[in-house]
Amino acid sequence: MSWPSVVLLASAHECAAIEAEVRSLGVGKDPLSDGDFLHWNGNSYALDFSGDVLSDFEPEDIEDMRQRIGEEPRAIYVSCQSMDAARTLLTFTLRNFSGLIDTNHGDVIEFAEFVDLVEKHPQWDWRRTEVAELLGGPGDA
Numbered sequence: 492m493s494w495p496s497v498v499l500l501a502s503a504h505e506c507a508a509i510e511a512e513v514r515s516l517g518v519g520k521d522p523l524s525d526g527d528f529l530h531w532n533g534n535s536y537a538l539d540f541s542g543d544v545l546s547d548f549e550p551e552d553i554e555d556m557r558q559r560i561g562e563e564p565r566a567i568y569v570s571c572q573s574m575d576a577a578r579t580l581l582t583f584t585l586r587n588f589s590g591l592i593d594t595n596h597g598d599v600i601e602f603a604e605f606v607d608l609v610e611k612h613p614q615w616d617w618r619r620t621e622v623a624e625l626l627g628g629p630g631d632a
Contacts, residue, residue: 495577496570498544500556500599501590506565509588513580530559534576534622537570545619556591556599558598564591574616582606598622 499509518538518618521528527538533630545553545566550630556564571577585592585602593599594617603606604622 494566494570494572495616496595497577497581497617498563498587498593498595499567499590499602500560500593501567501588501602502560504540505588505590505626506540506567509567509584509590512584512587516594519627526569529580530581534579536568536576536580537574542566544568552599559591574618577611578609578615582609594618596621 492588499506501509516529516531518527518529520526520545521537527540536620542565545564548556553564569577569580571580581592586603587605590602590603591599592602596618598617598621600622606626608622615625
């Protein structure tokens with residue numbers, strides 16, 4: 492199975508602060524892809540701070556994000572070697588910021604809600620279980 496990935500969506504200011512926080516953990520360049528790579532806490536992560544991933548979103552989705560964030564969204568793509576690695580980095584990082592996380596599997600939720608769900612359901616694999624199912628109810632999160 493491929494590495495779990497998410498897209499972090501936030502204001503320009505928040506994305507810059509998230510990038511600085513993650514870079515402070517020791518981000519370096521991947522010699523094979525020239526992308527950013529992080530080895531932290533025994534885990535590996537591939538990162539893209541360019542924001543280019545926004546081109547993968549439909550205009551109406553970007554507009555929805557803009558309204559939820561309060562300004563034009565910026566994006567950070569995070570790919571993690573495992574779900575445990577993803578939960579570790581994302582809960583460590585996101586608790587200090589506001590924005591949205593796109594799980595790449597049907598949900599776009601606020602950072603605080605994401606952290607709360609991971610803490611309440613430490614084995615949650617958002618690739619297999621959507622937020623609504625996790626909360627035990629139908630509908631969109």
